[in-house]
Amino acid sequence: MVYARLIIMRLLKAVVVLFLIVIFNFFLIQMAPGDPAAILAGEAGATDQEFLNQLRERFGLDQPLYVQLWRYVSGIAMLDFGYSYRLGVPVFDLIMARLPATLLLTGTAFVLSLVLGIVAGSMAAARVKKPSGSIIMALALLFYATPLFWVALMSVVVFSVYLGWLPAYGLYTVGAGHTGFALALDVAKHLVLPATTLALFFMAIYTRMTRTSMLDAAQQDYVKTARAKGLKPSIIQRRHVLRNALLPIITLAGLQAGQMVGGAILTETVFAWPGIGRLMFEALQQRDYNLLLGIFFFSAALVIVFNIITDLVYSLADPRIKKGAS
């Protein structure tokens, strides 16, 4: 029951927050220089006044700002995100079409970085004075400090151009006509480089954080007690140390999960991955405001959802938190 109440309260707050975000985004975008109609006309190369007027009228840009805001907000309330200026397609459809590719990429990277990070961090914590532990930490520092785009480009140069092991770009092999299992395998191959690139940075953070907080937890009295009880070291590490060390990692995982929709712009661009990040970047360049606002909305909603999930996971990992939640 406590959970149900918690979730309802949080969802109500979320609606208010989302509403404020919609208003804020709307004005934020108004402040950016550049008129969508002029950019579309500019792209067309040739234009006349009639063409510009047609475009403005079609987008409703000829209306005063408060009318535009009212139309937008009342549209959102009905879950109508309007049409993309440039593509003339409903924003909702565009986002839904790109969402699977993005979730596949960011979801894989999320799981990969979390699992490998925690494993590597635990190993480093267990080997705190040994060279193998230092090597893990040195690698983690390297990945933490290396810019993402450089890793992306270098992995393409090494694994696609020189070694020829993995495809350099795209979601699948164009023209190969794969279906079923062959298609899944093909997509998996295409996924390796972008997902690894995206995962490395967070993996490094998880590794460092897991190690630190496990070393902290190992100093606690309950660990001494457990050891005095004569429990096996592996059980102490897993049940007493790791479980208590997980809280800061959950916080960070919540943050990373919140970025799953819009957080892969660079990776998606370099690897030509047809996801939301690219859609957002192109919308920004084109001043495709409706599309941009739609993506902002989805990103914000996802952040809120993952914040709620994070809080729930906290209370699962540490039952003491449940009391404070209500």
Place this chain on the structure above:
Amino acid sequence: MKTPLVLAISAAALTFSSVTLADNPKQGGTVNTIIQPEPPGLVLGMIQNAPTRTVSGNIYEGLLRYTTDLEPVPQLAESWEVSDDGRTYTFHLRENVTWHDGEPFTADDVVFSADVFHRELNPSARAVLLHVESIEATDDHTVVFTLTEPFGPFLISFEAGTFTMVPAHLYEGTDFRNNEHNDHPIGTGPFKFANWDRGTVIELVKNDDYYEEGLPYLDGVNWHIIPDGGSRAVAFENRTIDVLPSGTVENFDIPRLSAMDNVCMTEEGHEYFSPFAMLWMNNREGPTADKRFRQAVMYAMDREFAKDVLWNGLGNVPLSAFGSNARFQHDGLEPYDHNPDRARELLEEMDYDGEEITILPLPYGETWTRWAEAVQQNLREVGINVRTQATDVGGWNQRLGDWDYDLAFTYLFQYGDPALGISRTYLSDNIAKGSPWNNAQGYENERVDELFNAAATAFPDEEREALYHEVQEILHEDVPVGWLMELGFPTLYRCDVQDLVTSGVGVNDGFKDAWLDR
């Protein structure tokens, strides 16, 4: 009444095809190429931007096609006649043409496309249609255009991207922009639309019922969508991609890629567009309002350096306002050579006080940024206090449209005739806020207006030439804009892709004749 001035059409057609189809082409195969950026849609005529033209020029067709010398040759029209007074154009259409959905292509489609569809949607066609009094289908396969007065560039306006033929049976009486067929374009061209996986690929397949015997040779064309320039270069390097249309990789990658085995390069195929890079100079205010200052900028710039270093030696430094592919170029003008001393003299003469001016690079990639840096250095050498401002495409459009700049880079297409591609930059009735593609520098000269307007409708060509020569002399003296370069736009391709560029619009309709020697 009409004594037809018949142009040697069938002869031209024969020469054209015998040149392009010299070898024994092989059937089959699919070409992989790049489209950058991803087009907003594929219905040519409704959308005229460069990527749409590049893909859809293979789906749709115009009445005519143009050689790399910009001579008109038959496409959907197999012959045409021009009346003695230059006011009546009669087109005879091919009789065995069908749309991709099987319906026959007739004169009604031409009338609908030109008179209804383009008048409503298409600014570049609208500029031509201003001169058209009536369009009539006299029978199923004959269309007569009657002009209000002679219009010199009329015959060069029928390229597929400008005057696309769209199917009347699918569009007539509908809301064009929300027509259900916009997702699945239907044309008459050698390739049919097959699939568009947004963000990944656009696939075209061979039109088996194409009316030209034996064409096309290819089974299909895949246009890959890769947003990063470095990744596009890699895709070409590791042989996934056969053809890199111009502008798809950064200039500094071109020497490396073109040096690879089995890679060929051509500069042909941009004669119709003939992109002309310019430096906009605000004629309204600040030091740039003084023509001596603008002349000084011309003398200060080392344009040959920019061509050799930034553009790999491709392209051409123009003499003046008319490019080398433009008709009626006046070659007797004194060139603005790199002459810093002359620039300093002019600045001294006008008492330039060192007021700071800004320069706005074109936000189209690294080459343009570097070019702005080179020009900035040139200008500083002669004592002009100049600062570069960075912006993105949206910001650039806004700044130009609001006339909020001193110097700005741009490039414009010339469209084969001064009345289509050149006069628009200089005519004073083309001054309007909100667009960066008109007379954005604010140049006003009554005599220039008179000459351009008279030349557009003068007949025959000798009269046009005299008028255009006079206007070039005035422009050359006034320097309303800086003339930087006629850009070389190279297409890179595997050498076994044969007959890729066979017209003045390059790969925009090039896959029609292309075949793979594999």
